[in-house]
Amino acid sequence: MFQKTSFTTLIVGVFVVYVLHTCWVMYGIVYTKPCENPKFENCLKPYLSGKTRLQLSIYTALRPNAEGGHTLIHKEEDFDVESKFERIVNVSLPKKTRKNGTLYAMVFVHQAGMSPWQDPRQVHLVTQLTTYMIPKPLEVSLISGEEAPKTTTGGDSAVDRPVSHWRSRLTLNVVSEDFVFDRDFLPSDVHRYLKVFQNGKKMVYLPLLFVDELSNRVKDLMEINSTSIELPLTISYDTISLGKLRFWIHMQDAVYSLQQFGFTEKDADEIKGIFVDTNLYLLALTFFVAAFHLLFDFLAFKNDISFWKQKKSMVGMSSKAVLWRCFSTIVIFMYLFDEQTSLLVLIPAGIGSLIEVWKVKKAFKIQIIWKAVRPTFIFGKSDESERRTEEYDTLAMKYLSYLLYPMCIGGAVYALVSSIILSTSSVAHLPWKAFMYKAFNTFIDDIFAFIITMPTSHRLACFRDDVVFLVYLYQRWLYPVDKTRMNEYGLSYDEEEKPKGKAHED
Numbered sequence: 001m002f003q004k005t006s007f008t009t010l011i012v013g014v015f016v017v018y019v020l021h022t023c024w025v026m027y028g029i030v031y032t033k034p035c036e037n038p039k040f041e042n043c044l045k046p047y048l049s050g051k052t053r054l055q056l057s058i059y060t061a062l063r064p065n066a067e068g069g070h071t072l073i074h075k076e077e078d079f080d081v082e083s084k085f086e087r088i089v090n091v092s093l094p095k096k097t098r099k100n101g102t103l104y105a106m107v108f109v110h111q112a113g114m115s116p117w118q119d120p121r122q123v124h125l126v127t128q129l130t131t132y133m134i135p136k137p138l139e140v141s142l143i144s145g146e147e148a149p150k151t152t153t154g155g156d157s158a159v160d161r162p163v164s165h166w167r168s169r170l171t172l173n174v175v176s177e178d179f180v181f182d183r184d185f186l187p188s189d190v191h192r193y194l195k196v197f198q199n200g201k202k203m204v205y206l207p208l209l210f211v212d213e214l215s216n217r218v219k220d221l222m223e224i225n226s227t228s229i230e231l232p233l234t235i236s237y238d239t240i241s242l243g244k245l246r247f248w249i250h251m252q253d254a255v256y257s258l259q260q261f262g263f264t265e266k267d268a269d270e271i272k273g274i275f276v277d278t279n280l281y282l283l284a285l286t287f288f289v290a291a292f293h294l295l296f297d298f299l300a301f302k303n304d305i306s307f308w309k310q311k312k313s314m315v316g317m318s319s320k321a322v323l324w325r326c327f328s329t330i331v332i333f334m335y336l337f338d339e340q341t342s343l344l345v346l347i348p349a350g351i352g353s354l355i356e357v358w359k360v361k362k363a364f365k366i367q368i369i370w371k372a373v374r375p376t377f378i379f380g381k382s383d384e385s386e387r388r389t390e391e392y393d394t395l396a397m398k399y400l401s402y403l404l405y406p407m408c409i410g411g412a413v414y415a416l417v418s419s420i421i422l423s424t425s426s427v428a429h430l431p432w433k434a435f436m437y438k439a440f441n442t443f444i445d446d447i448f449a450f451i452i453t454m455p456t457s458h459r460l461a462c463f464r465d466d467v468v469f470l471v472y473l474y475q476r477w478l479y480p481v482d483k484t485r486m487n488e489y490g491l492s493y494d495e496e497e498k499p500k501g502k503a504h505e506d
Contacts, residue, residue, distance in 0.1 A: 008299060015295050022287070029250055030243035032190075035182040044181040044196060044205045047121070053112040054079045054207070058170075058235065061104050062096055064126045070106065074235060077112060081176050081207070084238040091129070091233045098226050100164050103129045107172060109209050123195055127211045129170070129233070132162040133265050135223055165221040166231045171212035173240035181205065189249045190242075210245055213252050214276050218269040251275050297348050304355060308362050313386060318393045322363045326356035 035043035056076040062068050074089045097103045110122035183203075186194070195206045215236075222231060240248070255268050263271075275283060311317075333353045336346050360366070365380025382390065 008302070011298065011302075012295070015291070019288070019291055022291075026247075029189075029246050032179070032187055032242055032246070033182060033185045035180040041201070041203075042183045044183060044186075044194075044203050046178050046180070047204050047206045048081060048176065049178050054081065055108075055110055055112040055114075055116075056172075056237070057108040057110065057116050059106040059108070060091060060129065061106055062094060062101070064104050064106075066106060073105075073233070079109070079112070081174050082239060084236075086237070087235045089233050089235065090230045092230050093224065093228055097130065097164065098224060098228055100224075101130075102164065105129050105170060107170075107209065107211060109174065109207050121197065121206060123206045123209045125209055125211050127170070127213070129167050130164045130224065131167060131216075131221070131265075133165050133218075133221065134162050164224045166224050166228070167216050168220045168222055168232060169215055169217075169234045169236065171215040172235070172237045173210040173212055173245070174237075175208040175210075175242050175245055176239040177242060179242050187246060189246050193249075208242075208245065210240060210248070212248065214248065214255065214272045217272060217276070218265060248275075301351060301355060305358075308359050311362060313383070317363070317389065318396070319363045319390065320393050320397055322356075322359055326353075326360045329353045329356045 037043070056074075056079040057072065058074045059066070059070040059072050061070040071092070073091050074087060076085075091103075093103065094101070105127050106124055107127070108116035108122050108124040110116040110119040116122045116124065181190075181194075190208070193208050193210065196203055197206070198204075222228075224231070255271055258271065259265075259268050329349075330353050333346075333349045336349055361368075365382075367378040367380070369376045369378060
């Protein structure tokens with residue numbers, strides 16, 4: 001009555017629903033319903049529409065509530081909300097901050113000519129100018145054996161515990177558009193930044209001030225020590241739209257949540273780079289690239305496992321290629337792990353390594369028998385057809401070694417071993433579905449390589465896979481699959497699918 005739905009179709013359907021749901025959520029974030037009748041009492045009008053003269057003042061303090069004193073480090077006496085600027089100021093560090101302490105910045109937008117501490121219509125935000133992180137260890141040159149100089153402001157800090165680092169950038173934003181809110185449809189994300197006062201019969205909200213925490217990158221951090229008397233601080237200001245403000249609030253909350261779940265400062269910095277270093281259009285493309293990357297990764301793993309799970313013979317398959325691919329995949333994974341690559345790249349590489357180890361077990365018919373805590377490995381025997389395949393495989397590897405060994409000596413080309421051309425001409429025995437998913441994923445990786453931080457060699461490997469895919473397409477065109485053709489072992493591809501007892505047609 002009902003057709004059986006395949007697992008792949010189900011996964012693709014769930015993926016489409018997920019993408020559509022995400023698009024709807026994103027639309028709800030960037031779009032805010034305005035108040036339809038500005039004269040209605042339920043409307044909140046912007047304070048900036050009154051063209052009041054404003055001033056921007058920035059203080060530093062040892063505590064977020066300014067107890068114990070505060071110091072003015074910068075002020076813009078005639079603050080124009082529409083004009084962006086960038087200022088570099090030198091900030092004197094208190095003694096407690098130099099002794100692995102914390103320092104806060106208090107940013108005020110208030111009426112010009114009035115102290116922010118006495119202005120009832122001021123808005124302010126508090127943010128940390130310092131953060132704690134384990135110092136980067138000294139780099140040692142493998143050629144000279146000399147230690148590379150440390151790119152910090154001093155060298156007397158311990159490397160086994162987190163120390164205070166200076167955030168050398170402070171990025172500020174104010175929503176400049178004259179948007180009228182409807183109190184019945186006030187976004188919850190904006191509510192915490194909203195300060196409202198009564199002006200006659202009208203309700204007015206003060207300027208929406210925002211501190212961009214996503215702009216605080218690891219590369220901008222400077223280690224603080226006892227000799228750090230004064231450090232530079234770059235203050236950047238620009239306007240921001242309401243839609244982008246809401247999006248940025250959600251992204252900052254997401255990064256904070258990931259850090260609470262155990263993401264390191266470096267992993268969080270990778271995610272920050274996706275949002276900060278790209279515009280919104282490329283950011284939307286990044287989302288779709290990441291989503292399709294995840295989908296094709298899953299489908300490739302699923303079809304690869306299905307193919308090898310049903311594989312009972314290595315006829316027409318190169319066992320040496322499987323072994324070398326397993327070795328190279330593990331080496332690549334260990335290299336990525338050592339380079340502390342983004343988890344978006346490291347996790348699929350780790351899963352792929354486990355699958356390759358399992359494929360080696362299937363290819364060499366290895367059985368593991370546990371005797372107490374000591375494993376015993378038993379290798380299965382090959383039949384005549386598989387031994388013939390191994391002879392061709394050995395011959396192909398012999399000629400391939402003439403080219404491969406000099407390349408290995410010339411540079412780090414271990415990854416090229418995974419692209420070994422199969423010894424037989426037919427492609428009927430290849431797991432083509434899994435290969436096609438991996439091929440589509442390869443072209444997505446080309447885009448992903450410029451967005452996610454990864455080692456240069458792994459970035460180049462993404463383009464290497466493009467070449468392998470084109471070679472595969474040429475080989476498949478050159479040697480089309482004839483499922484009824486008898487191969488050199490006297491077997492046809494679909495022999496097992498035919499009913500027993502039915503004679504082959506001539």
